[in-house]
Amino acid sequence: xxxxxxxxxxxxxxxxxxxxxxxxxxxxxxxxxxxxxxxxxxxxxxxxxxxxxxxxxxxxxxxxxxxxxxxxxxxxxxxxxxxxxxxxxxxxxxxxxxxxxxxxxxxxxxxxxxxxxxxxxxxxxxxxxxxxxxxxxxxxxxxxxxxxxxxxxxxxxxxxxxxxxxxxxxxxxxxxxxxxxxxxxxxxxxxxxxxxxxxxxxxxxxxxxxxxxxxxxxxxxxxx
Numbered sequence: 001x002x003x004x005x006x007x008x009x010x011x012x013x014x015x016x017x018x019x020x021x022x023x024x025x026x027x028x029x030x031x032x033x034x035x036x037x038x039x040x041x042x043x044x045x046x047x048x049x050x051x052x053x054x055x056x057x058x059x060x061x062x063x064x065x066x067x068x069x070x071x072x073x074x075x076x077x078x079x080x081x082x083x084x085x086x087x088x089x090x091x092x093x094x095x096x097x098x099x100x101x102x103x104x105x106x107x108x109x110x111x112x113x114x115x116x117x118x119x120x121x122x123x124x125x126x127x128x129x130x131x132x133x134x135x136x137x138x139x140x141x142x143x144x145x146x147x148x149x150x151x152x153x154x155x156x157x158x159x160x161x162x163x164x165x166x167x168x169x170x171x172x173x174x175x176x177x178x179x180x181x182x183x184x185x186x187x188x189x190x191x192x193x194x195x196x197x198x199x200x201x202x203x204x205x206x207x208x209x210x211x212x213x214x215x216x217x218x219x220x221x222x223x224x
Contacts, residue, residue: 004076023060141222142163143165144162149178159177162198167195173189
């Protein structure tokens with residue numbers, strides 16, 4: 001079955017192509033077949049340029065395009081028309097070179113992919129501007145300055161620590177304890193400290209039996 005030669009075929013676009021796609025294909029083909037780019041085939045380039053201009057003149061005009069679509073439908077139904085187009089396979093004098101079909105498809109594909117990526121970047125930028133991430137909440141940060149511990153003969157013990165808050169105003173939980181042999185004693189205190197403040201804290205323990213490897217430990221955790 002012979003192919004119907006239409007203005008869509010000459011511009012190498014589908015019959016449902018949008019005006020933007022038609023315009024893009026027309027510009028691309030006009031640049032490709034500009035006579036100045038083909039000094040050794042100037043007559044052929046001028047012939048193709050004329051076909052492109054005629055096709056775009058029809059397809060860029062809504063009424064002319066509807067008439068052209070009606071002619072295409074009539075030809076496919078086997079009807080006749082007084083229009084100058086023919087449903088026979090066109091001769092080389094009226095047909096655009098088919099070698100440009102692939103290039104048009106590639107150019108249009110690259111165009112729409114780039115357009116999609118561009119709007120994706122714009123959307124991300126707007127989302128960052130409109131909804132910036134919340135800044136982190138400042139917290140207290142305790143630093144151990146000194147630590148000391150003693151176990152008395154009567155089984156009582158005391159741990160003294162001095163801390164400094166290197167962060168913002170806030171609350172800290174201070175844990176201190178003694179590891180005695182296989183046993184363990186610990187206590188906790190929650191304090192409110194200002195930024196840069198030094199704080200002395202004492203912990204008292206009872207019924208602590210001395211061992212050969214006593215160890216005092218300390219831990220400070222922000223509670224903001």
